[in-house]
Amino acid sequence: MxxxxxxxxxxxxxxxxxxxxxxxxxxxxxxxGFEGVFPLDNEVDTKNKSPKELGLCISEVNEDxxxxxxxxxxxLTPFRSPSADVGTAYEIGFAHAIGxxxxxxxxxxxxxxxxxxxxxxxxxxxxxxxxxxxxxxMFIEEVELTDNLMLDGCIHASTKRLVVExxxxxxxxxxxxxxxxxLSAAREMIKSGLNNKS
Amino acid sequence: MxxxxxxxxxxxxxxxxxxxxxxxxxxxxxxxGFEGVFPLDNEVDTKNKSPKELGLCISEVNEDxxxxxxxxxxxLTPFRSPSADVGTAYEIGFAHAIGxxxxxxxxxxxxxxxxxxxxxxxxxxxxxxxxxxxxxxMFIEEVELTDNLMLDGCIHASTKRLVVExxxxxxxxxxxxxxxxxLSAAREMIKSGLNNKS
Numbered sequence: 001m002x003x004x005x006x007x008x009x010x011x012x013x014x015x016x017x018x019x020x021x022x023x024x025x026x027x028x029x030x031x032x033g034f035e036g037v038f039p040l041d042n043e044v045d046t047k048n049k050s051p052k053e054l055g056l057c058i059s060e061v062n063e064d065x066x067x068x069x070x071x072x073x074x075x076l077t078p079f080r081s082p083s084a085d086v087g088t089a090y091e092i093g094f095a096h097a098i099g100x101x102x103x104x105x106x107x108x109x110x111x112x113x114x115x116x117x118x119x120x121x122x123x124x125x126x127x128x129x130x131x132x133x134x135x136x137x138m139f140i141e142e143v144e145l146t147d148n149l150m151l152d153g154c155i156h157a158s159t160k161r162l163v164v165e166x167x168x169x170x171x172x173x174x175x176x177x178x179x180x181x182x183l184s185a186a187r188e189m190i191k192s193g194l195n196n197k198s
Numbered sequence: 199m200x201x202x203x204x205x206x207x208x209x210x211x212x213x214x215x216x217x218x219x220x221x222x223x224x225x226x227x228x229x230x231g232f233e234g235v236f237p238l239d240n241e242v243d244t245k246n247k248s249p250k251e252l253g254l255c256i257s258e259v260n261e262d263x264x265x266x267x268x269x270x271x272x273x274l275t276p277f278r279s280p281s282a283d284v285g286t287a288y289e290i291g292f293a294h295a296i297g298x299x300x301x302x303x304x305x306x307x308x309x310x311x312x313x314x315x316x317x318x319x320x321x322x323x324x325x326x327x328x329x330x331x332x333x334x335x336m337f338i339e340e341v342e343l344t345d346n347l348m349l350d351g352c353i354h355a356s357t358k359r360l361v362v363e364x365x366x367x368x369x370x371x372x373x374x375x376x377x378x379x380x381l382s383a384a385r386e387m388i389k390s391g392l393n394n395k396s
Contacts, residue, residue, distance in 0.1 A: 016335040052341060052342050052343060055343045056351050059350065083278075085346070087347070089288045090346070093287070093290070094291035094292065095291075098295045116278065136371070149256055150257050150284070150289060151285070152257065153261070156257075
């Protein structure tokens, strides 16, 4: 039987020990009977490439890896902003559109609205239309979701599995508790045949 | 002939005068023979919905709007971070995966690496592996692209039209110069039949 391949999306690719984390994630995948696929798995030939060409090539390789997978487990832990990494957001949009099942986790439990207000240094005010707005007049989502509604909407439409945990502060991008819960849920869904129904 | 529909992705939906900006964008679309489709076009019935349900419903409506369009013009101007709005990043991933042609513009000309270093308060250092890293050891992309390589990669693979302009500081999310250049490029591509080739 062909192994079920899981694309491991998330900003941990930026870590100094990214490959090690990738191997840890793959080991957890194995435990649940999956084959983990890490964005850095396919080495990109850097020879004779300008920095731009290299970047564009990595993007192409990653899209091909997503296409080659059955599921995506995305790390939506906020990255350099109140929201998930934009690369990861892009990848789940890409995956969901072509029917891949998308699971997600975040290692920060604080609500999205609270995170956004904090990132704006508290410079927000309630406007006459009832919306909370920043100094540029742009509103802050208050629909009690985990991140921008397009991200929550994706997971809700795909698998309804968005695991929220609070990782130790020094393990924001390495803690794998929520990640493992996604894989466990994926395994359960496959067992119950839900994978083919929704 | 069926009109060519353009989905207008971008963080301007958060503006207090979002609908007005939407109408301005649609007028520019008309000028180039396109029908502009703004995320707020389909009113969502808020009755008997919890905030969460409302958020998830808007997400579903937006995905349906993207599917109903032929092209996407995305505003990738950095939003509350050094990068584009995550909702917009998600939407271009979704659109590109199902073969919609994606054009983009940004109203901030400063390079991605420079924007990221600034957002990190300059707290970065060059590591022994040659990479520029933040205080968590996570590297900063230096491949001379406009944003995270997945976003640039999308536009490169789809249309190669990512227009970079520097808008007046008070018009970051309302300036439409780059937007209009995208539409002009889209019109040219359709005229030359390139729309069906790449």
